[in-house]
Amino acid sequence: MLACKNITLTAGKKRLFELDELSLTRGLYALVGRNGTGKSTFLNAILGEVIPQKGEITLDGRKVNEITTAELAKKISVVRSRSQLFGDHKVQDVLLLGRLPYQRILAKPSREDLKIVEKVVKDLELEVLIQRTYNILSDGEKQLVMVGRAMVQDTPLILLDEPAAFLDLVNRTELIKHLHQLSQENDKLIIFSTHHIEIIDRYCDGLLLIDQNKLKCIEEQTFFMNEIKQAFGLNIG
Amino acid sequence: MGKNNLSLCSVFIGFLFFSCVEHQDKLEMSDTSSQKGEEVAIELAEGFNITYQDEFTKIETHSLVGNEDFQDSIFILHRQMTPSFTKNRKIVPKNWTSICCQSSTHLAYLQQLNQTDLVTGLCGLSYVTKGPIKDQLEKNKTAEICIGEAAQLESLLAQNPEIYFTYPFSSEQNRELDKKGVQTFMIAEYLEKTPLARLEWIKLFAVLFQQEKQASTYFDQVKKEYLQLAQEDPDTNKKFIFNLPFGDTWYAPSSNSLIVQLLEDAGLYYYFHDEVGTENMAHPNEKIWEIGGQVSYWVIVASRPEGFNLADLVAENEVYGTFKSVIHHQVIFCNTATTDYFIKGVIEPHIMLKDLLFATHKIREHNPVYFRLLK
Amino acid sequence: MIHQDKLLISVVIIGVAALFVLNVSYGDVSIPIADQFYILSSGKAEISSWSYILENRLFRSITAVLGGGALAVSGLILQVYFRNPLAGPGVLGITSGASLGVAAVILGGFALENQLTGVSVILSGVIGASLVLFLLLFLSRFIRNQVTLLVVGLMIGYFTAAFVNTLFLWADQSETRAFVIWGLGSFEGLDKTQLITFALLVLLVTFISVFTVKGLNAMALGHEYLRSLGIRTARLKLLMIIITSVLAATVTVYCGPISFIGIAVPQIIRLISRSKNHAFLIPACFLGGAFLGISSDLIVRLSANSLPLNTVTALVGAPIIIWTIIKMNRQFASL
Numbered sequence: 001m002l003a004c005k006n007i008t009l010t011a012g013k014k015r016l017f018e019l020d021e022l023s024l025t026r027g028l029y030a031l032v033g034r035n036g037t038g039k040s041t042f043l044n045a046i047l048g049e050v051i052p053q054k055g056e057i058t059l060d061g062r063k064v065n066e067i068t069t070a071e072l073a074k075k076i077s078v079v080r081s082r083s084q085l086f087g088d089h090k091v092q093d094v095l096l097l098g099r100l101p102y103q104r105i106l107a108k109p110s111r112e113d114l115k116i117v118e119k120v121v122k123d124l125e126l127e128v129l130i131q132r133t134y135n136i137l138s139d140g141e142k143q144l145v146m147v148g149r150a151m152v153q154d155t156p157l158i159l160l161d162e163p164a165a166f167l168d169l170v171n172r173t174e175l176i177k178h179l180h181q182l183s184q185e186n187d188k189l190i191i192f193s194t195h196h197i198e199i200i201d202r203y204c205d206g207l208l209l210i211d212q213n214k215l216k217c218i219e220e221q222t223f224f225m226n227e228i229k230q231a232f233g234l235n236i237g
Numbered sequence: 238m239g240k241n242n243l244s245l246c247s248v249f250i251g252f253l254f255f256s257c258v259e260h261q262d263k264l265e266m267s268d269t270s271s272q273k274g275e276e277v278a279i280e281l282a283e284g285f286n287i288t289y290q291d292e293f294t295k296i297e298t299h300s301l302v303g304n305e306d307f308q309d310s311i312f313i314l315h316r317q318m319t320p321s322f323t324k325n326r327k328i329v330p331k332n333w334t335s336i337c338c339q340s341s342t343h344l345a346y347l348q349q350l351n352q353t354d355l356v357t358g359l360c361g362l363s364y365v366t367k368g369p370i371k372d373q374l375e376k377n378k379t380a381e382i383c384i385g386e387a388a389q390l391e392s393l394l395a396q397n398p399e400i401y402f403t404y405p406f407s408s409e410q411n412r413e414l415d416k417k418g419v420q421t422f423m424i425a426e427y428l429e430k431t432p433l434a435r436l437e438w439i440k441l442f443a444v445l446f447q448q449e450k451q452a453s454t455y456f457d458q459v460k461k462e463y464l465q466l467a468q469e470d471p472d473t474n475k476k477f478i479f480n481l482p483f484g485d486t487w488y489a490p491s492s493n494s495l496i497v498q499l500l501e502d503a504g505l506y507y508y509f510h511d512e513v514g515t516e517n518m519a520h521p522n523e524k525i526w527e528i529g530g531q532v533s534y535w536v537i538v539a540s541r542p543e544g545f546n547l548a549d550l551v552a553e554n555e556v557y558g559t560f561k562s563v564i565h566h567q568v569i570f571c572n573t574a575t576t577d578y579f580i581k582g583v584i585e586p587h588i589m590l591k592d593l594l595f596a597t598h599k600i601r602e603h604n605p606v607y608f609r610l611l612k
Numbered sequence: 613m614i615h616q617d618k619l620l621i622s623v624v625i626i627g628v629a630a631l632f633v634l635n636v637s638y639g640d641v642s643i644p645i646a647d648q649f650y651i652l653s654s655g656k657a658e659i660s661s662w663s664y665i666l667e668n669r670l671f672r673s674i675t676a677v678l679g680g681g682a683l684a685v686s687g688l689i690l691q692v693y694f695r696n697p698l699a700g701p702g703v704l705g706i707t708s709g710a711s712l713g714v715a716a717v718i719l720g721g722f723a724l725e726n727q728l729t730g731v732s733v734i735l736s737g738v739i740g741a742s743l744v745l746f747l748l749l750f751l752s753r754f755i756r757n758q759v760t761l762l763v764v765g766l767m768i769g770y771f772t773a774a775f776v777n778t779l780f781l782w783a784d785q786s787e788t789r790a791f792v793i794w795g796l797g798s799f800e801g802l803d804k805t806q807l808i809t810f811a812l813l814v815l816l817v818t819f820i821s822v823f824t825v826k827g828l829n830a831m832a833l834g835h836e837y838l839r840s841l842g843i844r845t846a847r848l849k850l851l852m853i854i855i856t857s858v859l860a861a862t863v864t865v866y867c868g869p870i871s872f873i874g875i876a877v878p879q880i881i882r883l884i885s886r887s888k889n890h891a892f893l894i895p896a897c898f899l900g901g902a903f904l905g906i907s908s909d910l911i912v913r914l915s916a917n918s919l920p921l922n923t924v925t926a927l928v929g930a931p932i933i934i935w936t937i938i939k940m941n942r943q944f945a946s947l
Contacts, residue, residue: 047839047840049839069839069842069843069844070842071842072840072842073839073840073841073842074842077840078836078837078840080834080836080837083833083834083837084834085832085833086695086697086831086832086834087692087832087882087888089832089888093832093888094832094833097829097830097832097833097841100829100830100841100843101841101842103826105822105823105825105826106825106889107825107826107829107889107890107891108889108891153840153841159840364785483789484793484796484800484801484917484920485798485800485801486916486917519916519917519918520640521640521913521916521917522668522800522917523639523640523665523668523669524641526641526665526668527641527661527662527665529661530660530661540785540786541786555664556661556664556668559661559664560661574785574786
């Protein structure tokens with residue numbers, strides 16, 4: 001469903017990386033690379049917010065920047081690294097925001113919207129949080145809620161920009177486990193960028209590694225650590 | 238302490254010394270004695286007195302009962318006095334070269350005494366209406382010495398006035414100015430209770446400029462004319478309201494204000510005649526709108542374009558069309574943009590009175606100067 | 613709608629209606645109720661000034677309701693768009709921008725006092741207000757701190773005041789006077805055509821704000837979520853500029869720079885309403901603003917017009933804002 005061809009990605013005048021060919025349909029993918037190599041830019045390029053200098057990114061065969069915003073919102077949902085809400089929304093309100101692309105001008109939630117929220121709450125075991133105020137949750141809880149919100153949006157593709165950046169080891173593992181589970185059960189493509197390489201080889205179906213201005217896709221789990229260590233110049237052993 | 242700090246320090250100390258320079262008082266240095274003038278008698282004014290002694294004449298201004306307390310005095314010396322006398326006393330110089338005024342009203346008296354050529358600084362220069370006074374000020378290259386109503390020390394010092402006539406608002410600031418060599422003198426002619434008493438302040442100015450005779454003659458003549466014209470009692474059938482609203486509020490002058498005195502001397506009866514007090518009274522617009530329907534006269538002093546007429550007035554607010562005074566064409570208007578109401582008006586109460594009598598058809602032949610019936 | 617929110621809306625509607633009736637029927641001139649009905653139904657009055665007095669009260673009450681509502685809606689949209697609980701047309705300098713436009717027209721001598729509400733003044737007010745918004749949007753790219761944006765807004769306000777004072781130098785006395793009166797703020801003094809223009813502008817633009825409902829809802833998550841939630845960011849920004857600057861400028865031109873309603877009302881409404889949907893929050897803020905507008909006008913009139921409108925709104929609004937700052941500090945300290 002997501003396909004990239006002959007991409008050259010730049011930030012201002014700086015060349016970030018090139019990507020010859022990439023085609024992903026489902027599974028959990030980790031996007032790894034050192035700071036400034038272009039992880040966020042790549043995610044934004046998939047969203048159509050950044051247009052690559054060369055090449056094209058397509059979703060189901062259509063260029064992303066030619067898909068209308070309204071349609072795109074039904075294909076891609078996003079989770080950012082740290083989301084502070086403006087307003088004292090309850091978790092229920094936050095989850096419902098995921099249904100915004102399906103609502104009409106007055107954003108009135110339909111019965112179906114509420115049903116979907118209910119289902120996600122059950123899947124992610126969010127029942128205890130549902131009536132609590134989002135902004136006073138712990139960072140781990142917040143990220144779980146944001147993943148839930150992305151689930152509620154019900155898109156085949158979910159992008160997460162360093163979702164684990166502010167989480168401790170336990171919460172990090174929990175989150176990735178959830179993502180793995182979601183991608184398996186719901187047949188979704190989930191891409192998340194991260195610096196936490198220790199968690200990826202158990203749960204990820206693939207590694208997108210940015211190294212020496214190239215993005216490589218490695219789908220053999222046993223190679224993950226080697227490739228990363230080589231790229232980062234770390235000693236093996 | 239580093240070398241740099243030391244040199245900075247010495248510069249700073251240098252400044253301190255500089256700021257301790259003895260300021261010379263030019264008045265103490267020169268002979269200030271002048272001839273004793275003809276004594277004047279004060280008949281109506283209550284805000285000042287003049288005391289004559291062999292050695293000096295003392296002019297004192299002070300608040301009237303019920304006003305905020307203030308007192309000020311200045312001396313005219315008739316012979317050389319000892320420094321112990323002149324110290325801390327305000328002395329009138331022998332020869333005038335420069336005068337500054339805080340109020341344009343002061344100009345009226347100076348003009349009548351032909352002294353406007355001495356005026357080198359004025360507060361609110363831009364508000365002086367076009368005319369002979371404005372021309373004279375332009376000729377003098379008179380400077381603006383205030384921002385708002387507060388005198389700017391440097392501008393004032395630059396004019397180097399022998400006297401600065403002020404309002405009696407801030408004795409604190411006056412003392413400051415006196416210390417810095419600007420001799421101030423408080424003038425409170427507007428606190429007088431009648432237009433004639435206000436006019437009599439011309440005698441105070443006359444003493445300063447030794448023109449007692451002209452002043453007395455002028456005062457007597459105006460007084461005679463005014464009293465001849467003034468009506469015994471205001472006529473309760475000729476009630477009037479005064480002025481225009483400021484935003485939502487209609488500020489009405491108190492019934493013992495000068496303007497109400499003048500209007501009642503013309504036989505009109507102030508609608509708020511019985512509301513006594515020294516301050517303006519604030520009324521909501523709608524109250525005056527209701528009153529306007531019953532009151533025969535409406536007197537307005539305001540700045541409007543030339544040729545302002547009744548229709549223009551009603552255009553400002555339709556409700557004025559329901560005013561009795563508007564319906565009967567009895568709106569008496571003084572345009573401060575085209576007449577010299579604020580300056581010359583002060584010394585011409587008799588002409589104002591005549592205008593009002595003409596407007597209320599008490600006299601037939603007159604060429605109005607300040608007040609006219611709105612057409 | 614949730615029960616609590618229904619109750620809130622009903623209370624506010626009843627409050628606005630009651631204050632409206634009170635503001636029309638009560639005054640320093642007492643007009644018998646029977647006469648009031650007679651005047652309002654027939655347009656004729658026993659005492660001719662009464663019909664004007666009543667009309668004046670009616671007009672100023674309508675102006676207060678619409679003006680208060682317009683400011684509150686403008687404030688709500690600004691707070692959510694800039695994600696800043698202390699934003700408002702006054703604080704961000706948008707009102708100042710409108711004032712500058714008005715000042716240029718009045719003091720520049722392009723219009724006379726009685727043309728205060730002509731097309732040229734409205735237009736220049738809107739232009740001034742939207743220029744400030746463009747400036748803020750430009751600066752907000754570089755500003756990460758919420759308070760910085762407010763300081764910029766305040767500086768725009770100071771600059772405007774200084775510029776206006778400079779214009780005073782060339783203005784003649786009656787122009788200066790007209791501007792000073794206007795600056796005190798008042799819902800009074802609109803004539804029929806002015807009121808109609810005012811009402812049409814306010815109602816029309818407030819109506820347009822329904823097109824921002826989804827965008828504003830999404831703004832709770834932040835700008836970086838807009839696109840993935842199906843919101844066209846450029847369109848939302850354009851609507852935000854048009855709505856907030858036209859509403860703020862219209863009120864400013866007709867009633868003077870009125871402070872605090874635009875910041876305090878959305879603040880309270882966002883806090884006490886359970887719903888986070890702007891399809892509810894926008895009308896709720898409009899009603900809340902109407903309530904504060906008409907109650908302020910009533911207080912002004914109870915004081916025999918001696919308390920200027922801005923004094924009254926400040927008395928009510930300033931404590932709310934201080935309370936918000938304390939609350940905001942607590943919230944961000946927990947980050």
